Amino acid sequence: MVDTKHTVYPNVQKEKADLEKEFAKKKLEDSDDEEEDDDVKKPEKPLKVDTELADWNLFMKANDFAARRHRHQKRKDNATPYINHPIGVAYILTNEAKVYDPVTLAAAVLHDVVEDTKTTMEEILEEFGEEVAEVVGQCTDDKKLAKAERKKLQIENYGKHTHRAKLVHLADKLYNLRDLERKTPIGWDKKRVSEYFKWSRDVIAEMKGTNEALECALDDVINKHLA
């Protein structure tokens, strides 16, 4: 028996129950419609409950995949598990940007797997489909290029990316800048930290109008640091 009293995510249980009720109601309405005009063939309507469950599954699959691919990596403080970063980026998107699009959220947790692990774009395409792969592709810097070139390309290209990719870029930068305030990566001096803030400001400027909450939060953290 499921212990609904002690569930970790009570709202999820409630949402699921609501969805199931809605699903049952919808089925009843659909069967009423059919009785009224049998001859008219209705277009296929996606059932909300099915799509919502598929969305959850896509997102959880992305979390599972990213956790396994990043499992041996640490952040640059040499202590924090790397996976904290992509999960934190997805959480910024839901919590602060109010973005609930499953493709964007799945791409957010996967945004570093191609750049920083042996994962290929082909795998992402096969496992997660074209929409997620498009965003992950736009979040993947070419590590074969020199660092200065990679940084320049972000300023040049991010403004041309899809809305979904821009959301991930902004949340990524916000996480990294807050992380820099929290703890300086090993080997970084004050100058390098400031340069990262200034460069981030230039990258973000190319994505104006993407999401107000993210841009305000970024302005806050950057202005505080560079004041």
Ligand SMILES: Nc1nc2c(ncn2[C@@H]2O[C@H](COP(=O)(O)OP(=O)(O)O)[C@@H](OP(=O)(O)OP(=O)(O)O)[C@H]2O)c(=O)[nH]1
């Ligand atoms: N603030 C912070 N960043 C860390 C830490 N550990 C790893 N990083 C990653 O380091 C990158 C920034 O460091 P840089 O020296 O400028 O760039 P590089 O690693 O790509 O050469 C970011 O990668 P990125 O995701 O590719 O972002 P971005 O360079 O595109 O912003 C960030 O996610 C940490 O402990 N603190």
